[in-house]
Amino acid sequence: xxxxxxxxxxxxxxxxxxxxxxxxxxxxxxxxxxxxxxxxxxxxxxxxxxxxxxxxxxxxxxxxxxxxxxxxxxxxxxxxxxxxxxxxxxxxxxxxxxxxxxxxxxxxxxxxxxxxxxxxxxxxxxxxxxxxxxxxxxxxxxxxxxxxxxxxxxxxxxxxxxxxxxxxxxxxxxxxxxxxxxxxxxxxxxxxxxxxxxxxxxxxxxxxxxxxxxxxxxxxxxxxxxxxxxxxxxxxxxxxxxxxxxxxxxxxxxxxxxxxxxxxxxxxxxxxxxxxxxxxxxxxxxxxxxxxxxxxxxxxxxxxxxxxxxxxxxxxxxxxxxx
Amino acid sequence: xxxxxxxxxxxxxxxxxxxxxxxxxxxxxxxxxxxxxxxxxxxxxxxxxxxxxxxxxxxxxxxxxxxxxxxxxxxxxxxxxxxxxxxxxxxxxxxxxxxxxxxxxxxxxxxxxxxxxxxxxxxxxxxxxxxxxxxxxxxxxxxxxxxxxxxxxxxxxxxxxxxxxxxxxxxxxxxxxxxxxxxxxxxxxxxxxxxxxxxxxxxxxxxxxxxxxxxxxxxx
Numbered sequence: 001x002x003x004x005x006x007x008x009x010x011x012x013x014x015x016x017x018x019x020x021x022x023x024x025x026x027x028x029x030x031x032x033x034x035x036x037x038x039x040x041x042x043x044x045x046x047x048x049x050x051x052x053x054x055x056x057x058x059x060x061x062x063x064x065x066x067x068x069x070x071x072x073x074x075x076x077x078x079x080x081x082x083x084x085x086x087x088x089x090x091x092x093x094x095x096x097x098x099x100x101x102x103x104x105x106x107x108x109x110x111x112x113x114x115x116x117x118x119x120x121x122x123x124x125x126x127x128x129x130x131x132x133x134x135x136x137x138x139x140x141x142x143x144x145x146x147x148x149x150x151x152x153x154x155x156x157x158x159x160x161x162x163x164x165x166x167x168x169x170x171x172x173x174x175x176x177x178x179x180x181x182x183x184x185x186x187x188x189x190x191x192x193x194x195x196x197x198x199x200x201x202x203x204x205x206x207x208x209x210x211x212x213x214x215x216x217x218x219x220x221x222x223x224x225x226x227x228x229x230x231x232x233x234x235x236x237x238x239x240x241x242x243x244x245x246x247x248x249x250x251x252x253x254x255x256x257x258x259x260x261x262x263x264x265x266x267x268x269x270x271x272x273x274x275x276x277x278x279x280x281x282x283x284x285x286x287x288x289x290x291x292x293x294x295x296x297x298x299x300x301x302x303x304x305x306x307x308x309x310x311x312x313x314x315x316x317x318x319x320x321x322x323x
Numbered sequence: 324x325x326x327x328x329x330x331x332x333x334x335x336x337x338x339x340x341x342x343x344x345x346x347x348x349x350x351x352x353x354x355x356x357x358x359x360x361x362x363x364x365x366x367x368x369x370x371x372x373x374x375x376x377x378x379x380x381x382x383x384x385x386x387x388x389x390x391x392x393x394x395x396x397x398x399x400x401x402x403x404x405x406x407x408x409x410x411x412x413x414x415x416x417x418x419x420x421x422x423x424x425x426x427x428x429x430x431x432x433x434x435x436x437x438x439x440x441x442x443x444x445x446x447x448x449x450x451x452x453x454x455x456x457x458x459x460x461x462x463x464x465x466x467x468x469x470x471x472x473x474x475x476x477x478x479x480x481x482x483x484x485x486x487x488x489x490x491x492x493x494x495x496x497x498x499x500x501x502x503x504x505x506x507x508x509x510x511x512x513x514x515x516x517x518x519x520x521x522x523x524x525x526x527x528x529x530x531x532x533x534x535x536x537x538x539x540x541x542x543x
Contacts, residue, residue: 111342
C-alpha cells in the first residue's frame with residue numbers, strides 16, 4: 001500500500017532498500033517522491049530499521065519520514081541558477097567572439113569598399129590608369145580572401161576538437177545530455193520521451209561536439225514551449241538507423257513551431273526569435289553536424305517542430321554489420 | 324586644381340585600409356600620403372598647406388586624443404577626421420571635444436568620408452588664412468619705429484592728431500608726419516583699415532590720460 005503511493009520512478013529503489021534492510025536487519029535510508037492523489041509531488045526521506053524478535057524474525061519496523069520538498073526545491077533552484085550562469089558565460093564568450101569578429105571583418109570590408117569607390121570615381125573621370133587599376137583589383141581580391149579566412153576561423157573554432165573523434169553510440173550521447181539537462185527539464189516541468197533504436201551502429205564523432213548539438217536542440221525545444229502550459233510540454237527524442245549507412249537523431253517538440261514561410265531561416269546567421277538571442281546557436285549546430293559529414297534539417301510537424309540530423313556510421317561498424 | 328595643394332594624410336596600421344583610402348582620396352582629386360603610425364606622420368616635415376589627417380582611433384603607439392595633443396604642441400594646423408572599427412562613444416566624444424572634424428565608423432560610405440575630409444580641409448584653409456593674415460600684419464607692424472608704433476596705437480584709439488600731440492608732448496605737425504609714415508608702412512589708406520590690421524596683428528590701442536575725449540573711429 002505504501003509503495004503504491006511512491007512515485008513510479010522511485011518505486012523499485014524504495015522497495016529494494018526496504019527489502020535489503022529486512023533481510024539483513026539493517027537500518028535503511030531512502031529518498032523518494034510521494035505521489036499524492038491530487039497529483040502533487042512531495043519529496044520525502046525515510047529512515048528506519050527492523051526490530052527482530054528473539055527468534056530472529058521481524059517483530060516491528062520503526063522509522064521516521066521527513067518531508068524535504070522545500071530543501072529539494074531550494075537545491076533545484078540553486079542548480080538552475082548555476083546552470084544559467086554557465087550558460088550565460090558560454091553566451092558571453094560567443095558574444096566576445098562575434099565582437100572581435102566584427103572588428104576583424106571591418107578592416108578588409110572597409111578596404112574593399114574604399115577601393116571600389118576609388119575605382120568608380122576614376123572610371124567616371126574617364127582616364128583610368130590600367131596599372132593602378134590592376135593593383136587596386138589585386139588588393140580587392142586579397143582583402144576578399146582575408147575576409148574569407150576570418151570566416152574560416154570561426155569554423156576552426158567550432159571544429160577545434162576534430163582530432164578527438166572516435167566511434168560513439170548516439171544513444172549514449174542522448175542519455176548523457178538528458179542527464180546534463182535533468183534539472184532544466186525538471187524545473188520546466190517538461191516530459192522527455194526517448195525512442196532509442198537498439199543495436200545502433202556507431203558514428204565517428206567528437207562526443208563533446210555532439211553533446212553541444214543535442215544540448216542546443218533541446219534548449220531550443222524548451223524555449224519554444226515556454227508559452228504553453230507545463231502539462232503539455234513534451235519532447236520526443238528518437239534515434240534510428242537508416243539503411244545501415246547513417247544514424248538519425250530527431251528532436252521533436254510541441255512548441256510554437258518554426259516560421260511557416262521559410263523553415264530554413266532558423267539556420268541563418270544572427271536569426272533569432274528570442275529577445276536576447278544571438279542567433280548563432282543553430283548556425284553552430286549546423287556547422288558541427290556538417291563538419292562530421294552529416295545533415296541537419298528542420299520541419300514543422302503537428303503542434304510543434306522537429307529537428308533531425310543524420311551522421312554517417314563509422315567504416316568499421318559498417319563493415320561489421322555487412323559481414 | 325587648387326585641391327592639389329591640399330594634402331590628405333592617412334594614418335592606419337592596416338596596410339590594405341591605408342592603401343585603399345590613399346586611392347580613394349587621390350580619385351577625389353586630393354594629394355594623399357599614407358603612414359603606418361602616428362610617429363611616422365610626426366617625423367614627416369611640416370606641410371605648409373591645409374592638411375586633413377584621417378586617423379584610425381585604434382593604433383599601436385600614439386593614438387587618438389594623445390596624438391591630438393602632440394599635434395597641437397607641434398603647431399601645425401592639421402584638421403582631423405577619425406575613423407574607427409568600434410562604436411567607442413567615450414573616445415569619440417573626447418576626440419570631438421578636442422576639435423576633431425568628424426568621427427566615422429568603419430565601414431563608412433565614401434561620400435560621407437570625402438565630405439568630412441572636404442570640411443576638414445576647408446577648416447584648415449580658414450585657419451591657415453587667418454594665420455597668414457596675422458603673420459603678414461605683424462610683419463608690417465614690426466617695420467614701424469617705436470615712435471611710429473606709439474602714434475599707431477593712439478590713432479586706432481580714435482584720437483585726433485592734436486590730442487596725440489598733447490599725449491606725446493610734441494607738435495601736431497610732427498604727429499601728422501608720423502601718421503603718414505604709419506599709413507604708408509602698413510599699406511593702408513584709411514583709419515578703419517588701420518584698425519583692422521591692428522586687430523589681425525594683435526595690437527592693443529594705447530591707454531589715455533584721464534579727461535581725453537575719445538572719438539571712436541568707424542569700423543572698430
